Amino acid sequence: MLIGIPKLLSPDLLKLLMEMGHGDEIVLADSNFPAASHAERLIRCDGHEIPALLEAILQLMPLDQYVDKPAALMQVVPGDTVATPVWEVYGRIIGERAGLEAPFDMVERFDFYDRARKAYAIIATSETERYANIILKKGCVL
Template identity: 70%
Template sequence: MLYGISPLISPELLKVLMEMGHGDEIVLADGNFPAASHAARLVRCDGHKIPELLDAILKLFPLDTYVERPAAVMQVVPGDTAQTPIWEEYRAIIQQRTGIAEPFEEVERFAFYERAKKAYAIVATGESALYANLILKKDVIKA
């Protein structure tokens, strides 16, 4: 344990966040996402929900200001009637932590999977909300 770092941030996740460079992406994957089969680096955060983890990460992790949309969500599959209220939770957390009001790019499901395979890491969570997967793009640390 350390001062100022949420206990939700495991040593492994902290290491991954520190290793990442400008433009690298990390996926916060819901419980249904095929994280283990898609990850170059897999971080287990089983039992944790993404909103709480997102808030803890954004206290340490700058979102990329050099791109129009530094975060991405998986687009609802056409014909699926699922609702995505969790996106509003994410938006509120991101706006509170970064000031970015419209952070999301919506990515088609299979394109999202391909992008996740190229991400620096995938964090497998216990999130049960549908379409709760989230990609974050890292910025530079400005002194």
């Protein structure tokens, strides 16, 4: 064990975060996301929900300070009436950790999938909220 590292971050996830460079992206994927078929690098975080992982990751990883929107969400498909309260939770966490009030780029579903395929890694979670997927762009440690 190490001091100061959130317990829910596995050694594999810590290694991955260390390997990433400025501008690399990771996807925190909900349980419905096709993570295995889209990932070049896949980390499983079964039993964990995205808000807790987001909070833990942002304790260690800065978001890209040189772009307007260092986080991306999958847009709700037109005609789908599902609510997305988890987005408010993400906004609060990112606001507290990174000081950003409007950090989200809204990405159409299939464009989100394409962007996820290009991401450094996908983190598969047990998150059950719909449209809970989020992409984070790593920044520089200042």
